[in-house]
Amino acid sequence: MSEFPAAPSASTDRQRIITKPVVAWASWDWGSAAINAVMITFVFTVYLTSDLFGDTDANSVVLGNGLAIAGVAIALLAPVTGLRSDAGGRRRFWLGVNTIIVAVLTAACFFIFPEPRFLVLGVTLIALASVFAEFATVNYNAMIPQISTPATIGKVSGFGWGMGYLGGILALAIVLFTLVTPIFPWAGASETDALNLRLVAVFSAVWFLGFGLPVLFAVPEIPGEPGGPRFTILQSYAELWRRVVALARKDRHTVFFLLASAVFRDGLAAVFTFGGIIAAGTFGFPLQQVIIFAIVGNVVAAFGAMVGGVLDDKIGPKRVIIASLIGLLVAGLGVFLSPGASGFWVFGLLLCLFVGPAQSSSRAFLARLAPAGQEGELFGLYATTGRAVSFLAPALFAASIALAAPHVAEAQRYGILGILAVLLLGLLLLIPVRAPGHGPVPLDRGP
Known part of the structure; x- marks a missing residue:
């Protein structure tokens, strides 16, 4: 088993932020954009909900x-998968396994022919791919402390987010101009x-696997962990609960941040989810x-993530997040x-x-808080808390439109206010949460 490499000195690290491990790590974000942007957001799910599979409203419900079922599975399993990979020293292994599973499930979508009888199978493949992609992301995010130092963690996280955005742009452009509306x-x-x-689907699978x-x-x-503890599934949940209680006693601000970030991350996701609508x-x-x-x-988002990463290391992630949320509120009102x-x-x-x-800074914030050796567990909780409130922005978006509909002509516009409320x-x-320092908070594992 490989050991961690020695951390570079601060001066050297500032000179060489974009190292080989960082580029390789960010390449995974670049590749995963084909799953998020192409398969789940813009292209393949649009295909599944089209009239090729029957009634479009019914297809959307399916x-x-x-x-939704996939989200429940992630909420229940993500923290346990992170805990088990941390304890067993198999973070990279499970990242690789889950990446391959996602690629296989995505490629299998090639066999979803445009007939109603294939709808449930297609939705099942997409849902399973989203579950295993989230499992992979837990281990991927937990790698940040391995490839950065406390002085550069913000820049590294921002670079990864930026690569993800840029990868999505290129993947979408290739799909658009070669398959959807080909120029030749x-x-x-x-x-x-x-x-x-x-x-x-085949393109997305190859793209993800190649860059992942x-x-x-x-x-x-x-x-x-010393002694190599091994947990059964039930023991993993008991151990996870014990560690959450210990975390709350040792540093309540980490728990508070998980709650605050779950709420504002749901609002951030809604900006893209409903922006096109x-x-x-x-x-x-x-x-x-x-x-x-x-x-x-x-x-623009990629540029913002990279600039925000630089600011993160200078002024801290909390200030970057607060400034960004204020900027989002002002822009949303605009x-x-x-x-x-033109205004849009x-x-x-x-x-x-x-x-x-x-x-980007939300991820860097948690990475700075994560106790050494428990990054996967904490990022699993990060995924779980995010899924636990993932209904909030869509519900307020819909409720705002429903309340406005009897009174105004352009009711959809009022859905923006629901997102801004989140x-x-x-x-x-977030405001009362203590900003993280430059090192992980030690957490008592108990006897």
């Missing part, structure tokens, strides 16, 4: 239920039996313009008050600018 004719672009859309493998060779495996429904963007805005918005498309472009891109650093609540919950 997809929603499938992803070729056999793979055939719409017969939706071949072009089914090939999107380097981290497995560049970042060493972690050592297991608002652009089309409220501001009249045609599909092509929505895609163009999405590409430009991802570029979108709400904008009378036309200006304030919508400002939203994208602040989303990146808020996401971001404001997350900001208020």
